Amino acid sequence: MNKEQVVEAIILAKHARQLSWQNIADELEMGCVWVTSACLGMNSMPENVADKLCQLLELPAGSQAALTAYPTKQWQRDVPQDxxxxxxxxxxxxxxxxxxxxxxxxxxxxxxxxxxxxxxxxxxxxxxxxxxxxxxxxxxxxxxxx
Known part of the structure; x- marks a missing residue:
């Protein structure tokens, strides 16, 4: 799995389990902003944190490797619309x-x-x-x- 696929799996699992980012961060014993950023693919997770997340959200095989991979931090250069x-x-x-x-x-x-x-x-x-x-x-x- 690549980071984009894992991000999609995380979002789907989060919604299916009706969890907040704060709930997930509390379970991982990490900061909410950092956990959210890592779950959205902008930071790499330490192996033990990625393992806990994979178990918590029952993520597909290959998710842990994508979560621990170093990200390419890039974003759209256009003015955001949101x-x-x-x-x-x-x-x-x-x-x-x-x-x-x-x-x-x-x-x-x-x-x-x-x-x-x-x-x-x-x-x-x-x-x-x-x-x-x-x-x-x-x-x-x-x-x-x-």
Missing amino acids: PLVYRLYEVVGVYGDTLKEVIQEQFGDGIMSAIDFSMDVAKQTDPKGDRVVITMNGKFLPYKAW
Whole structure:
């Protein structure tokens, strides 16, 4: 099986068992955002985690190998059409340069790692309308001079 086939099998099994991503992450004893990303093919799973997922969702033979394979992290270069994904794209478009300026002012010339990284999504109840809280935590990597 390839990653795309495994992703489809995971989605079908998740829906058939009426599980949430959080349910799956709890069973795997891993973070919800990371588990979801790995299940959607954007991260490779350690062998023991892939084995637990395969058992939990009764995935087809060959799934574990695809889940542990290193992914090619690529996405569509077109502007996303899904409204939620588009809004995240818009946030980076509007605030990307601002974040770069603030980060470099506080840390120096460098980037935030997307490898040594974690992310969490939380719901904040608000009488004016619930809020989405996205926390990104990445190691600062300074540019080297040589």
